[in-house]
Amino acid sequence: MKFENFGLGIVKGLSVAIQYVWRHALVTQYPEQRLNISRRSRGNELVWSRERCTGCATCAKACPQGVIEIVTATDMTENKYKVETYRVDTGYCIQCGLCVEACPYDALFMGYSYERAKYRRAELVQTNDELLESPQRPVSGYFHPDIAKKLPKQTLLIEKIVEKRK
Amino acid sequence: MTTALAATEIVSQLSAQFPGAVEEAGTDAVLVKGEHLPAVVEYLKTAAGLKFDYLNFITAVDYYSYFEVVYRLTSLEFNRYIVLKTRCYTRNKPSVLTLTGIYQGADWQEREIYDLMGISFKGHKNLKRIFLWEGFDGHPLRKDWNR
Amino acid sequence: MTTTQELTLKTEPFILNIGPMHPSTHGVFRMRATLDGEVVTDIEPVFGYLHRGIEKLAEERTYTGIIPFTDRLDYLSPMSNNLGYCLAVEKLAGVKVPERGEYIRIITAELQRLANHCVAIGAMFNDAGAYFTPFLYMFRNREKIYDLFDMLCGQRVTYNYMRIGGVSQDLPEEFLPAVAKFLPQLKKFLDEYEFFVKQNEVFVARSKGVGILSKELAINCGISGPVARASGIKHDLRRDDPYSIYDRFEFDIPTAENGDCFDRFYVRVQEMRQSVRILEQAIKQVPDGPFRANVPQVIHPPAGESYAHIESPKGELGYYIVSDGSIAPYRFHIRPTSLINLGALRNMVRGWKVADLIFIFGSIDITMGEVDR
Amino acid sequence: MEIDENKDYIYDAHELDVHEGQIIEKLKANSQKSIPDPDGWLDEDIKRNIVLTSLDWVIDWARRSSLWPVACFPACCAIEMMAVEGPRFDLSRFGMEILRASPRQADLMITAGTLTWKMAPNVQRIYNQMPDPKWVIAMGTCGISGGIFRSGYNVVPGYNKIIPVDVYIPGCPPRPEAVIYGIQMLQKKIAKSKAVPDLNELPNPLKKGKK
Numbered sequence: 001m002k003f004e005n006f007g008l009g010i011v012k013g014l015s016v017a018i019q020y021v022w023r024h025a026l027v028t029q030y031p032e033q034r035l036n037i038s039r040r041s042r043g044n045e046l047v048w049s050r051e052r053c054t055g056c057a058t059c060a061k062a063c064p065q066g067v068i069e070i071v072t073a074t075d076m077t078e079n080k081y082k083v084e085t086y087r088v089d090t091g092y093c094i095q096c097g098l099c100v101e102a103c104p105y106d107a108l109f110m111g112y113s114y115e116r117a118k119y120r121r122a123e124l125v126q127t128n129d130e131l132l133e134s135p136q137r138p139v140s141g142y143f144h145p146d147i148a149k150k151l152p153k154q155t156l157l158i159e160k161i162v163e164k165r166k
Numbered sequence: 167m168t169t170a171l172a173a174t175e176i177v178s179q180l181s182a183q184f185p186g187a188v189e190e191a192g193t194d195a196v197l198v199k200g201e202h203l204p205a206v207v208e209y210l211k212t213a214a215g216l217k218f219d220y221l222n223f224i225t226a227v228d229y230y231s232y233f234e235v236v237y238r239l240t241s242l243e244f245n246r247y248i249v250l251k252t253r254c255y256t257r258n259k260p261s262v263l264t265l266t267g268i269y270q271g272a273d274w275q276e277r278e279i280y281d282l283m284g285i286s287f288k289g290h291k292n293l294k295r296i297f298l299w300e301g302f303d304g305h306p307l308r309k310d311w312n313r
Numbered sequence: 314m315t316t317t318q319e320l321t322l323k324t325e326p327f328i329l330n331i332g333p334m335h336p337s338t339h340g341v342f343r344m345r346a347t348l349d350g351e352v353v354t355d356i357e358p359v360f361g362y363l364h365r366g367i368e369k370l371a372e373e374r375t376y377t378g379i380i381p382f383t384d385r386l387d388y389l390s391p392m393s394n395n396l397g398y399c400l401a402v403e404k405l406a407g408v409k410v411p412e413r414g415e416y417i418r419i420i421t422a423e424l425q426r427l428a429n430h431c432v433a434i435g436a437m438f439n440d441a442g443a444y445f446t447p448f449l450y451m452f453r454n455r456e457k458i459y460d461l462f463d464m465l466c467g468q469r470v471t472y473n474y475m476r477i478g479g480v481s482q483d484l485p486e487e488f489l490p491a492v493a494k495f496l497p498q499l500k501k502f503l504d505e506y507e508f509f510v511k512q513n514e515v516f517v518a519r520s521k522g523v524g525i526l527s528k529e530l531a532i533n534c535g536i537s538g539p540v541a542r543a544s545g546i547k548h549d550l551r552r553d554d555p556y557s558i559y560d561r562f563e564f565d566i567p568t569a570e571n572g573d574c575f576d577r578f579y580v581r582v583q584e585m586r587q588s589v590r591i592l593e594q595a596i597k598q599v600p601d602g603p604f605r606a607n608v609p610q611v612i613h614p615p616a617g618e619s620y621a622h623i624e625s626p627k628g629e630l631g632y633y634i635v636s637d638g639s640i641a642p643y644r645f646h647i648r649p650t651s652l653i654n655l656g657a658l659r660n661m662v663r664g665w666k667v668a669d670l671i672f673i674f675g676s677i678d679i680t681m682g683e684v685d686r
Numbered sequence: 687m688e689i690d691e692n693k694d695y696i697y698d699a700h701e702l703d704v705h706e707g708q709i710i711e712k713l714k715a716n717s718q719k720s721i722p723d724p725d726g727w728l729d730e731d732i733k734r735n736i737v738l739t740s741l742d743w744v745i746d747w748a749r750r751s752s753l754w755p756v757a758c759f760p761a762c763c764a765i766e767m768m769a770v771e772g773p774r775f776d777l778s779r780f781g782m783e784i785l786r787a788s789p790r791q792a793d794l795m796i797t798a799g800t801l802t803w804k805m806a807p808n809v810q811r812i813y814n815q816m817p818d819p820k821w822v823i824a825m826g827t828c829g830i831s832g833g834i835f836r837s838g839y840n841v842v843p844g845y846n847k848i849i850p851v852d853v854y855i856p857g858c859p860p861r862p863e864a865v866i867y868g869i870q871m872l873q874k875k876i877a878k879s880k881a882v883p884d885l886n887e888l889p890n891p892l893k894k895g896k897k
Contacts, residue, residue: 007514008512008514009509009512009513009514009515009516009517010513010514012508012509012512012513013509013513015509016508016509026453026773026774027773027774027775027776027779028774028775029779030775030862030863031866031867031870034863035863037463037861038463038464038467039464039485040464040465040467040482040485041463041468042466042467042468044856044857044860045856062377062378062610063378064375064377064378064382064834065378065833065834065836065837089831090856091827091830091831091854091856092827092830092831092832092833092836093827093856093858094381094471094827094833094834095468095857095858096380096381096471096473096858097467097473098377098378098381098473101481102610110467114857114860114861114863114864115863115864115867116855116856116857116864117853117854117855117856117864117867117868117871118853118854118856119723119728119852119853119854119871119875120723120725120728120854121720121830121831121844121846121851121854124830124854124856140467142467143481143482148485153487154460154463154464154487155460156457156460156461156464156491157453157456157457157460157774158457158460158494158495158498159494219532219533220532220535221535222535222622222629222631222648223535223631223633223646223648223653225633225644225646227635227643228644236633238620242532242546242548245553245554249620269533269534269535270530270533270534270656270657271534271535271536271653271656273656274360274653274655274656275652275653278652282368294700294703295361295703296361297360297364297685297840298361298364298804298840299361299703299707299710299711299803299804300700300703300704300706300707301704301707301711302707306366306839307368307369333805334757334758334808334809334812335787336757336785336787340759340760340761341760341805357699361802361804362760362802362804362805362808363760363799363800363802363805364802364804364840365800365802365835365838365840365841366835366838366839366840366841369838370834370835370837370838373837381834382834385762385834388761388765389765432765449772449773452769452772452773453772453774456769456772456773456774459769469766469769469859469861469862470762470765470766470859471858471859681760682761
């Protein structure tokens, strides 16, 4: 084993490391600082619109694993079926977005939020009203470019921006 | 572009070399009889002008009435490929001759087929389950397998 | 007075079990190593600790529903897996992808190659003993690519971006400028990384001449990708069997002669430079137009079989699909790049020390998700 | 397994494999029901009958401020876990500097990835080797329910079949921020826990016969 240029490699490495001291900060101090996530972000939930949903169950058919459970009433009112149960187990959903793509009536959206950790397994199952849009459950622009335009611009690491603290 | 070696071209060459080895030839696949397979592959690997020295993959398909083992060989030198197939018609303990003596890369893929499809490879030195554990019931990739 | 003969100690073979939950085995890989003192005489890998049965599960899913599975195969490069699968189904169903879709695919696939090699090189240093520091340098760049993919499809790891006949959504308008901004940064970084790594005495001493894989053995084992190219096999499916629109770009295929760990590292760095070159050409040429062919949600490809392979970051990734004309494949087989690349590991590590075993294993760059499927 | 005295070895490779298979089958048979979530403290919190002393507070503060996770990274979520560890989200801000390779030095298990039946005995063993008190975070859909692979023949549908899980983080995989949020939820839970046992409940060696 030969050490031809002993020490030079270590000096080189250190010189690179020292340069990094003056470069822009990289760390996002998460609970205080937040990154603007992608406008198309597929958050950890689904957002459902009761008004637009016709109960056609195209989403349930498009789901590769059958997460969406949908029960409709048998009688038709105003030319559509009333949806009695719409249930999504977010502990089973993989947020692939295929259901949102499949929905012909724009009644299903990906959520924009990701802070959905729970203490209990059963709390991950969302039914009917828990799926509706609200200020705590914003809608993502995944497959809905008109919504995406309204969302804030995504923070990119290449642009060397560090967000201000809240 | 890796071009397919026209089956008609190779079939005449193979049947001259190994009478009765080639059962039928599709557009790009050659169906070889099980007992002649290692000899045919050895010939394809070494013969001048063919030199199929690279084994892309081995897999098996369950067609209920028979199992089909698919081999795809590539010649890096001439940039051509050929697909060989062989069939075993028994569902109970089907077996094919191994290719581990010709291609080392065949070793684990044959074990995988043995594990998941239940086709044993005669002459394989270390034929045991690779992904599932000893004592697993059945071979899951078979169409009639139920959990 | 002692002679050398008296000093020779009698040793006994010793079996060491490494894994399955071991920080240096890139997931849940287990090997039974037979040691003579500190020298490895034989290893026997044990697989299956991540065998999820994707091939069986895929037989119950629609063709579109399989795309999420391919994301989770080789989870260091999901975009390439998506591409390979979509090519196989398109070949089967005879779908033509629009021009813009092809370009988007190439851009994402090449970005994915960069991201994968970032982890591959970083993890290799991790295994060499430089715990986590070089890894963080590499991960900093991977984060940038994560950002770009997040912008594109809203997920950081499992993209599910490509569809049969194109891609799921069009590029956002800020995507191409962001890529253009990222490439010079990466180039600068690669120069810097090579500058301090290539002549680092410790790394050179650990990697030069270690774990040599000969050309003949590599071909015999069916090894592909950077590992094969480091052994002098000038074989790259992007050039030898051009899929998508790779024949329109100019790029070189970096190879090395020795086939040792250093070469495998070096080939990957050179490959990253070539990927940057492809990307630079591609982002200038992206045409306008549709990004997805008009393909129904549930497709019924005609009965038959197809095999499509791509040059994934790890090597030849192939999908063999047998269709019976229904909405789900009859048989779905993945040519596992990582499993086949591991085939020569036994020959490579014989005679080396235990520490080298970890390093040689790390230099192959495998993902257990793809080995076990 | 019994040792056969006639052999000059204890196990040969095949016997080892068979033995491993038996362990897996046994575990599979024993863990068909999921273990209930350790969520009793949530109800107690509502009833407010939990009394924390200042010693409790100090111990809880020490415990929650330096959680050491054990490396349990079977699959895809591991990549996102590395990103949490990595330069951008930097988990060491929470005193979680190092992923311990040894379960003996760890008190938190972040289960990042699909669990297969072949792997399950090993994970259970790692969990058993961790010293008390210990917590488990099920990261990602595969950790919660088996996710997309749930119906697979070799997949454990959720880690809570073999070990109790404290916090569930949905997502496939969850974003690094989501993981940090989950860790903070666990820290809240630890802050509420009673660290000093009640002296009256301890077995007293002086009072013999009464336990």
